[in-house]
Amino acid sequence: ETGVTQSPTHLIKTRGQQVTLRCSSQSGHNTVSWYQQALGQGPQFIFQYYREEENGRGNFPPRFSGLQFPNYSSELNVNALELDDSALYLCASSFSGRALDTQYFGPGTRLTVL
């Protein structure tokens, strides 16, 4: 067991709505990264948070935003949902923000946008 938890497990929303996904990092980890995985594809990096600051962002529009809290848990917020946002959203934590640290993933949240 990795120790990274995510909630909810599944979520169904309609186009135009907003959604918040949550992630608790593994004990002792201060860095959280978020990834989007479309069906049949590899995960795509959304952004990373290190000690409550955004520390790198992938090619995602500003309607994808995030937060990291003092306990290093994190939220991913997506506004104005589109059909293409339907995917598995994975959260990963690592010991620090160093590039070569191993990232450990949670079970993911499956988001369906209708």
Added chain:
Amino acid sequence: AQKITQTQPGMFVQEKEAVTLDCTYDTSDPSYGLFWYKQPSSGEMIFLIYQGSYDQQNATEGRYSLNFQKARKSANLVISASQLGDSAMYFCAMRGFSGSGNTGKLIFGQGTTLQVKP
């Protein structure tokens, strides 16, 4: 730009036999790490093995070993003595360090589906 290529969409292996999953990469970063993850149908991405670009020896973790050939830019995963529970999607991933700071992100390949036959 960094890129990971996995050319085998699907692989079959007989139980108890060894299997090699291919991965090639491209990067201009002077230092980088290569990772393999396993993703069962449940969706969770499970870390298997890590190889640093300056590591002199190939990484091993139990039944998993990484055949790292830096000059050829390949990082193939070898699974020995396959088990039915090894049936899953396998992803090769890379994370670079440009020297100007932490790049932060893992770049993943498209994945290889492995099916172990009894």
